[in-house]
Amino acid sequence: MRAYLIKKLLLLIPLLLGITLLTFTLAKALPGDPVLSMVGERAQPETIEKIRKELGADKNILSQYAGYIRLIVNGEFGRSYYTNRRVFEDIILKFPNTLKLALAATIIAVPLGLIFGFLSAVKKDTVTDRIISSVSVTGLSIPVFWSGLLIMLLFSLKLKLLPPSGTGDIRFLILPAITLSLPAIAALARVTRTTLLEILDMPFTATARAKGITEMKVLLVHVFKNALIPVITVIGLDFGSYLNGAVLTETIFGWDGIGRFIMEGIMKRDYPVIMGCVIMGTFFFVMITTLIDILYHAIDPRIRLR
Amino acid sequence: MNTLGKMASGVLILIALLSLCAPFVSSYDPDTIDLDNLKEPPNSKHLFGTDNKGRDILSRILYGGRISISISLAAAFLSMTAGLIVGLCSGYFGGRIDMMLMSIADIVLSFPALLLAIAISVILPAGIHTVVLAIVAVGWASFARLIRGSVLILRESTFVDAARALGCGNIRILFRHLMPQCLPIVLVMTGLKLGGYLLTEASLSFLGLGAQPPTATWGSMINANRAYLSSAPWMVIFPGVMIAVTALSFNILGDALRDKYGLKIRG
Numbered sequence: 001m002r003a004y005l006i007k008k009l010l011l012l013i014p015l016l017l018g019i020t021l022l023t024f025t026l027a028k029a030l031p032g033d034p035v036l037s038m039v040g041e042r043a044q045p046e047t048i049e050k051i052r053k054e055l056g057a058d059k060n061i062l063s064q065y066a067g068y069i070r071l072i073v074n075g076e077f078g079r080s081y082y083t084n085r086r087v088f089e090d091i092i093l094k095f096p097n098t099l100k101l102a103l104a105a106t107i108i109a110v111p112l113g114l115i116f117g118f119l120s121a122v123k124k125d126t127v128t129d130r131i132i133s134s135v136s137v138t139g140l141s142i143p144v145f146w147s148g149l150l151i152m153l154l155f156s157l158k159l160k161l162l163p164p165s166g167t168g169d170i171r172f173l174i175l176p177a178i179t180l181s182l183p184a185i186a187a188l189a190r191v192t193r194t195t196l197l198e199i200l201d202m203p204f205t206a207t208a209r210a211k212g213i214t215e216m217k218v219l220l221v222h223v224f225k226n227a228l229i230p231v232i233t234v235i236g237l238d239f240g241s242y243l244n245g246a247v248l249t250e251t252i253f254g255w256d257g258i259g260r261f262i263m264e265g266i267m268k269r270d271y272p273v274i275m276g277c278v279i280m281g282t283f284f285f286v287m288i289t290t291l292i293d294i295l296y297h298a299i300d301p302r303i304r305l306r
Numbered sequence: 307m308n309t310l311g312k313m314a315s316g317v318l319i320l321i322a323l324l325s326l327c328a329p330f331v332s333s334y335d336p337d338t339i340d341l342d343n344l345k346e347p348p349n350s351k352h353l354f355g356t357d358n359k360g361r362d363i364l365s366r367i368l369y370g371g372r373i374s375i376s377i378s379l380a381a382a383f384l385s386m387t388a389g390l391i392v393g394l395c396s397g398y399f400g401g402r403i404d405m406m407l408m409s410i411a412d413i414v415l416s417f418p419a420l421l422l423a424i425a426i427s428v429i430l431p432a433g434i435h436t437v438v439l440a441i442v443a444v445g446w447a448s449f450a451r452l453i454r455g456s457v458l459i460l461r462e463s464t465f466v467d468a469a470r471a472l473g474c475g476n477i478r479i480l481f482r483h484l485m486p487q488c489l490p491i492v493l494v495m496t497g498l499k500l501g502g503y504l505l506t507e508a509s510l511s512f513l514g515l516g517a518q519p520p521t522a523t524w525g526s527m528i529n530a531n532r533a534y535l536s537s538a539p540w541m542v543i544f545p546g547v548m549i550a551v552t553a554l555s556f557n558i559l560g561d562a563l564r565d566k567y568g569l570k571i572r573g
Contacts, residue, residue, distance in 0.1 A: 015413055019425075137561065141554035143505050145512045146528055146546035149535055157536045244418045248509060252532075262421075266428060266513060278425045285418050 001297075008290045015286065019279050024068050080265075080273050087276030091258060097167055098257035101250065102242035104177035109184035110235060116185065117192020117231075122219065124197065132189060139186025145248040148179040152252065165254030176253040180246050184238045191234045195227040202226075228299050233292060240288030244281035311562020314555040321552055325371035334362035336369040337520045345538045355540040357531055363544055370522040371548065374511075377434060378504040378556075381441035382496050385503075388442065389449020390492060394480050396450065397457025408454065411447040419444045423506060427515035437516050441503050452495055453488050460487055490567050497560030501553040508549045524549045 079086055120132040155175060156164035166172050199205060200223060208222040209215070243258075250259035258277055265273030307315075324331055334352075340360030348355040354363035396407040414422070423440040430436040460466065461484070469483050510516045511525030519526070524545040531541035 011413075018413065025429075137557050138550070138554055141501055141505070141557050142550045143508050143512070143525070143546065143553075145509065145525075146542070146549065149528070149532065149542055150546070153535055153539055153542075241418050241420070244421050247420065247424070248512065251513075262424070263513065266424065266515070269428075271428070274425070274428055278421055281418055281421050 001294075004293070005290070008286065008293075012283065012286055015282055016279060019275070019282060020069060020072060021065070024065055080270055082268060082270055087273050088280070090261060090273075091276060091280050094257050094261050097255060098243060098246075098250070098259065100173065101176055101180065101246060101255055101257060102239055104173050105180035105184065105242060105246075106235065106239050108177055109181040109188060109238070112181075113185045113188025114192055114231070116189035118196065118219075118224075120189060120193040121196035121200065129193075133193070136186040136189040139182055140190070142182070143248075144179055144183060144246075145252055147182055148176070148249055148252040151175055151179055165252075167254070167256040172253075172255070176246075176249050176255050179253070180242065180249045184234075187238070188231065188234050191230050192227065195230045196223060199223050199226050225299075229296055232295055232299070236288055236292035236295070240285045243284045243288065244277075307562050307566050310558055311566070314558035314562065317551065317555045318559065321371060321548075321555075322375060325368050325375065328365065328368035328372070332362060332365040332368055334365040336361060336365040336522055345534065345541075347538070348540055354544045355538070357527075357541050358534055358538070363527075363541060366522040366527060367524065367545055367548055370524050370527060370545070371552075373434060373517050373521065373523045374504060374507055374525070374549070375552065377437050377441075377507045377516075378500055381438050381445060381503045381507070382500050384438065384442045385445030385499070386449055386492055386496050388446035390453055390485065390488065392446065392450040393453025394457055394484060394488070397454040398461055398476070398480055398484065404454070407450065411450045414444060414447040415451070420506065420509060423510060424513065424515065427510055432515055432518055434517050437507055437510050440510065440515075441506050445499065445503065448499075449492065449495060452491065456488055456491055457484055460484055491569060494560070494563045494567055494569050497556070497563045500560065501556035504549065504553045504556060 080090070083090075116132050116136065120129045120136075123129050152164050152175060155161050162171050162175055164175075205218065205223055208218045246257070247259040247263055249255070250257045251263045254260070258281070262274060262277040264270070265277065328336075338361065340356065340362075343352070343356050343360045345358055346352050346356040346360075352362050352364065354367065356362055357366070392407050392411070396404045422444050426440040426443055427436050430439065466479060466483060469479050474483070507516065507523070508525035508528075511523040512529045514526070514529060516526055517523050519530070527545040528542050531538070531545075534541055
């Protein structure tokens, strides 16, 4: 377990190096003064001087890159061009909102996805199955930015039940959470169905039935427990991508999270903001996939952590 | 292939034909501004209505379809090709090459896909090529992993030994003997991925990172017309319907192909 965790943390190094290399190349390639473009035009003169020295334009490119990394580690730059605030401070401020939305969407998606997938598998090839399967493949094909706009049009602009956009209490949360959960429900229902069907075919299911326990117990205890692994993968990966900021959903509903922050950064070409968010996003994503692996091991000890 | 799969192919061919023959289907130029017909609701002259600059929505959808669909197809083809080459080499040669290539693939797969695509689109000049590149940069890895898996099994087959005994070189074994065996699984995977690529393209365009104005794509039309959601909903609804119908057809086709070949892969 410990060796596994260490290995996972080590994987972060090439990942983060790759991203910082990308941002470094970007800062060098941009027209204008690279130092100014890193710290922002409104930075204090001593900061600019310090970074100029650290980056040492006379030194070779490798030591310039090393200086760049040192600057990131010290939290010295990565300031927004526009607000001159540290990007990481803003991310920490906005993260709770993103987390709230991610949790709300997951709470909606998990029970619905599981129930639909379960029904679909148990009633295979019936009308119920066909309806659920068609609806879920459709759910996967509808872009969230469009379904979000339609949901807003119906519930906010026409029926005036909920506010169309903004950040705040639960009234603001409902519509973006529903929007975000739709593709997740669809994906989860599909995976649950496929996995359950595979397991229903296995000999141990037949054994369980032959022992004479009720069908419900067979399904819930014997079949469902074995289906957990792929199901958890889907839930975890969705949750991980929500934590990176549901860029599209947050933008549409004006939800003040990481996703909208990235979007604003893109619109204003505010590179430190974009790259700060990408770096943090990658970090969260790796953390979540690690957590999923650990959960696998907890559910099924036969699975080795590698 | 099942009936649903055939219907989906039919819909896709219809959409592609309509887009290709756009000038004959709709008499309006997609970019011509018509100040006398601003925000016209759908009517007999403008089937899907007009936008805030009086441009015909149907024309813009048809011309935009050319871009959205060709980007998805190009991205799928390039991801497939890159993934095929990497996967073949990785699985066949094994050892250090395998380890290196697969670590890169794992690193790519451990990025959140849309975020990586956004990062690439921001760095490179915005445009069609950048969108294709952004999708391929993420897309090749899952193909490579899948193909490596099947090559690992195939390379132990007797036909590979036979080919080697006949004096075939590595390149010939890879591309004449192993690659054809991988094609069904690759095609199915491509089918399963196409819908997702179309949605990624639409999302990037929606974020303003795709083809640049005045060129229309389905995603950028929705973004540009968002402000008129309440007063002129058709400007947002029709492009979205096109995205959904096309992605749905790709997904159904992918599922049908998978069932036809009896493969157990997930898109």
